[in-house]
Amino acid sequence: MTFPLHLAISEQLRDRILNGSYRSGDRLPSEHQIMAEFAVSRITARRAISNLTQQGLVTVQKGKGVFVATQQKVTYSLSSPLTFLETDIARQGVTVTVQTLVFESVTLPIEVAAILKCSIAYLQKKVLLFNGIPGCVDVTYILPELGKAYEAELLEQMTFTTLERNGMTIDKIDATIECTQADYETSEQLEVTLGHPLIVYRHTAYTDDRGAIVHGESISRGDRFCYSVSIDRNGSRDLSSIGTKNRIKDSELLESLC
């Protein structure tokens, strides 16, 4: 098995990034400079850069160049059932804005109908802007009576925030967290490249008296967000802030998002 040229080059550039020769935000050599330095064609140079892009080490800006990616993530804490709690994220120095794309009553896909135990519900599609930059697409179904009752509020903020503000207590959330890659539509909405890594939080919220009332998924940029959870065998969950390791200071965060 021969070791491809493009890989040899991208590994070498990777080393320079990791050992600090190129620092966070620095510009890497241009395609032409790589062609000259390693005596390769443009295809190979571009492939080397593409390898780095796919590893999330650099980002490319047309007309400008290739830059070392800064990677520090905003943490969604799952310690409380209120996901995307504005105050929680705000503690990390981020302003969250909700931009509603869709809010309408729809006939449910069978999977969702089975979960919510009804055939019609409100479908919400929202884009979450963090410091004005798109970071999350949220698609949530909510029981029709709740959707109708709180429409005005739901259009302006996250679902759980609205429910809590109106005195509805979520008793339980079943959730899965997984990885996907951006399709064309999502890549446009989140302003990332096709195939960009995404972290998906799929959830169903229950109340003791109504059963499942909300089901949906939040699709966030995998390079900017992560989830934290604290599991306590005793059953008493730690509701205070955890996972401070991954949290970042306000000033740094602002830079990383801009």
Added chain:
Amino acid sequence: MTFPLHLAISEQLRDRILNGSYRSGDRLPSEHQIMAEFAVSRITARRAISNLTQQGLVTVQKGKGVFVATQQKVTYSLSSPLTFLETDIARQGVTVTVQTLVFESVTLPIEVAAILKCSIAYLQKKVLLFNGIPGCVDVTYILPELGKAYEAELLEQMTFTTLERNGMTIDKIDATIECTQADYETSEQLEVTLGHPLIVYRHTAYTDDRGAIVHGESISRGDRFCYSVSIDRNGSRDLSSIGTKNRIKDSELLESLC
């Protein structure tokens, strides 16, 4: 902004996959067939296929062709603090084998030293094979006295399994779940392409008397694995994994391992 040819083609092929024209496991048209059908060069045809690969819709096999990816994921349940519980995964019809790459005493990186509150510990690197196929790389640091005491067992199975079998009760786990992309080393270990999406479970395990005893991360193929968690506002944690009705008490849980 002009819509690139390669994107137009990959979107068209994507439609065929989603609408069922090409079903799971089917072979897509070869590069030459795409060149002919869409009257484009090989570069454009390959780029179109590359777009699909990056979205995780297809996998490419050299000499064979391009195949529609089957995506069903194995779920790691975080309902109990025993991650990677063999019995839990086994319930999903998967056989797990542990292959230890590294087991040695090392001086800790500062971040880890701060967490474990010591400067030397055992470093374990393991590859988890699911039905014989590599699916997860686990890198875990464990306190020296524990590493030494249970070395033989730790070499053969997952860390938490060993600890529980020896009567050590994990009282708390702090964890974060995030997304990354495979670097060259990881891509070789997990037999995936460079940049393949990965889901990372980073955890610190505590006991009431010793404090932090284990810290590490499990890096799994993002296309094959996901995590599930159930959050209960009442504070009584549901120990049954999602989709299972039986609730297991802590004491019974330990027995069920043996």
Added chain:
DNA sequence: AAATTAGACTTGTTATAACAAGTTAGCAAA
């Protein structure tokens, strides 16, 4: 019949070439 080989597929790597399009700095005109 079994083993080998050749040929026709497949994808992977790499080169050269041309044009399109976004960015920026500096120069020239208003």
Added chain:
DNA sequence: TTTGCTAACTTGTTATAACAAGTCTAATTT
């Protein structure tokens, strides 16, 4: 001074071409 435009960068798209290497089938040889 300010505005506007050009020129020189940057990355993006696409074509043609050649060879390497993995896979499979079928014909050939043992």
